[in-house]
Amino acid sequence: MDTTTLIVIIVAVVVVLAVAVVAGIVLGRRRRIDLSESEEITTKSDSAQGGGYQAGGGISLSSGAGATTASPRPAEESDGERTEEGKPGIGDDAAVPRDAERQGIVDVELPEEPAATTDETAARVPEQEAPAEPETAAEPETPPEPETRAADQSAATDDTATQVPEQSAPAEPAEPEPAAPEIAAPEQPAPEPAAPAEEREEIAPTSGRLERMRGRLSRSRSTFGQGLLGLLGAGDLDEDSWEEIEDTLLMADLGAATTTEVIERLRTEIASRGVRTADQARALLREVLVDQLGPDMERSLQALPHGDPADGGKPAVLLVVGVNGTGKTTTTGKLARVLVADGRTVLLGAADTFRAAAVEQLATWGHRVGAEVVRGNEGADPASVAFEAVSRGADTGVDTVLVDTAGRLHTKTGLMDELGKVKRVVDKRAQVDEVLLVLDATTGQNGLTQARVFSDVVDVTGIVLTKLDGTAKGGIVFQVQRELGVPVKLVGLGEGPDDLAPFEPGAFVDALLD
Numbered sequence: 069m070d071t072t073t074l075i076v077i078i079v080a081v082v083v084v085l086a087v088a089v090v091a092g093i094v095l096g097r098r099r100r101i102d103l104s105e106s107e108e109i110t111t112k113s114d115s116a117q118g119g120g121y122q123a124g125g126g127i128s129l130s131s132g133a134g135a136t137t138a139s140p141r142p143a144e145e146s147d148g149e150r151t152e153e154g155k156p157g158i159g160d161d162a163a164v165p166r167d168a169e170r171q172g173i174v175d176v177e178l179p180e181e182p183a184a185t186t187d188e189t190a191a192r193v194p195e196q197e198a199p200a201e202p203e204t205a206a207e208p209e210t211p212p213e214p215e216t217r218a219a220d221q222s223a224a225t226d227d228t229a230t231q232v233p234e235q236s237a238p239a240e241p242a243e244p245e246p247a248a249p250e251i252a253a254p255e256q257p258a259p260e261p262a263a264p265a266e267e268r269e270e271i272a273p274t275s276g277r278l279e280r281m282r283g284r285l286s287r288s289r290s291t292f293g294q295g296l297l298g299l300l301g302a303g304d305l306d307e308d309s310w311e312e313i314e315d316t317l318l319m320a321d322l323g324a325a326t327t328t329e330v331i332e333r334l335r336t337e338i339a340s341r342g343v344r345t346a347d348q349a350r351a352l353l354r355e356v357l358v359d360q361l362g363p364d365m366e367r368s369l370q371a372l373p374h375g376d377p378a379d380g381g382k383p384a385v386l387l388v389v390g391v392n393g394t395g396k397t398t399t400t401g402k403l404a405r406v407l408v409a410d411g412r413t414v415l416l417g418a419a420d421t422f423r424a425a426a427v428e429q430l431a432t433w434g435h436r437v438g439a440e441v442v443r444g445n446e447g448a449d450p451a452s453v454a455f456e457a458v459s460r461g462a463d464t465g466v467d468t469v470l471v472d473t474a475g476r477l478h479t480k481t482g483l484m485d486e487l488g489k490v491k492r493v494v495d496k497r498a499q500v501d502e503v504l505l506v507l508d509a510t511t512g513q514n515g516l517t518q519a520r521v522f523s524d525v526v527d528v529t530g531i532v533l534t535k536l537d538g539t540a541k542g543g544i545v546f547q548v549q550r551e552l553g554v555p556v557k558l559v560g561l562g563e564g565p566d567d568l569a570p571f572e573p574g575a576f577v578d579a580l581l582d
């Protein structure tokens with residue numbers, strides 16, 4: 069073999085090797101997930117994301133009779149995120165140690181002393197702490213001492229309010245059918261049934277609210293949409309990447325148990341489905357997150373009357389409960405608007421007798437939609453006001469009675485007893501169709517602790533998660549439902565009168581990932 073032939077052979081071998089290397093690189097790149105390929109980004113109208121969500125869906129209302137709540141998993145299967153002692157604590161942090169002991173729902177010990185220093189929510193409304201300790205709360209069976217009536221009834225600003233005379237709630241449990249307390253003849257001003265129709269405010273249509281307000285979830289969206297999809301789309305997912313994804317989910321308050329399940333499912337599905345494109349990664353993430361939100365849970369609001377109220381039917385009764393400052397009164401007012409917009413008649417019960425401003429606030433909401441308000445004096449027995457509101461609602465034939473209760477720390481045994489009493493007393497007059505627990509989404513893990521205690525005391529049937537517009541921790545929705553098996557039914561997305569939307573898992577996840 070001469071030199072020329074040798075050179076030709078060497079050149080040929082080099083060329084073949086070069087072609088092989090280039091082909092290898094190209095194939096390798098194709099197998100990566102790259103979210104920067106704009107043409108592959110899925111739009112929300114893409115049928116692949118359907119999931120049954122109707123962005124135009126309104127708040128679904130139903131009658132309490134026969135409605136059931138489906139739970140995605142039994143509560144005892146849930147894995148709580150705990151402090152080192154393995155017990156729920158006030159202000160639990162989202163960053164849970166991975167080796168934290170898992171456990172289901174546990175009884176929370178209710179300390180005697182307020183946890184105001186560690187409870188953000190309580191700290192927000194400090195003035196409520198002082199009057200929150202009347203002995204009547206600790207001794208719910210004892211009628212409260214008669215108190216001096218607030219100086220001047222004419223201070224009331226709402227014409228439609230009906231004043232409940234000062235009295236204790238009907239005794240319980242000795243009298244199964246307590247006599248309805250009389251309505252005091254108000255002095256000044258005379259009560260009016262409702263504001264004239266022409267004075268009432270326009271109410272935004274309930275349909276399509278979540279769609280219209282999806283921008284309000286922008287803080288949570290930056291975690292999920294940019295954070296999570298960015299990580300998933302970074303290509304080779306090594307152990308460091310998975311850890312980052314895990315941290316991101318924990319920071320968004322999904323909780324350790326949900327996070328572990330999400331990660332495991334993503335890892336399995338990415339491998340088995342051969343996820344390679346941005347579209348596929350997004351669709352998979354959406355599917356996994358929606359599944360975690362229990363899409364089959366019953367979320368309609370049991371706010372429709374039992375039969376025709378004009379023909380002996382009974383109004384639906386909803387109790388609104390929660391700790392201080394979560395947005396109970398605001399939510400009650402917003403809900404009244406939703407019902408009025410649906411053509412329903414509503415009566416509001418102002419059973420927050422600790423804070424005069426709360427009563428005025430509710431009266432204003434009522435006036436704006438022409439709903440009558442039953443109110444008590446500051447310091448009156450809230451059970452009595454609630455009872456009277458339900459009685460009045462039944463007598464006047466309204467469709468729905470909404471009872472706003474005072475904010476109370478879940479750690480205050482006496483106040484929780486008092487709440488239990490409110491429900492038991494109302495139960496004697498009419499069936500309570502919904503107990504809505506209002507949770508402030510910005511308080512994160514503390515909301516969970518509250519939810520457990522409230523659920524124990526008053527059998528919560530639905531969660532309203534407020535202030536989702538002001539937090540990056542929208543993942544708390546996942547935890548609340550998982551731990552309690554109680555559906556999030558409504559979400560508060562702002563301070564405006566119509567900033568209340570139905571919670572729909574598909575739409576919610578879409579809003580987070582867009």
Ligand SMILES: Nc1nc2c(ncn2[C@@H]2O[C@H](COP(=O)(O)OP(=O)(O)OP(=O)(O)O)[C@@H](O)[C@H]2O)c(=O)[nH]1
Pocket residue numbers: 193196390391392393394395396397398399420423426473474475476533534535536537538559560561562563567
């Ligand atoms: N950003 C935002 N603010 C809200 C939302 N819901 C309620 N708020 C605000 O939260 C504050 C407290 O609301 P309230 O309705 O007075 O709370 P509350 O639970 O009735 O308070 P207490 O009766 O004192 O326990 C008010 O400033 C509301 O405007 C929401 O969804 N988003």
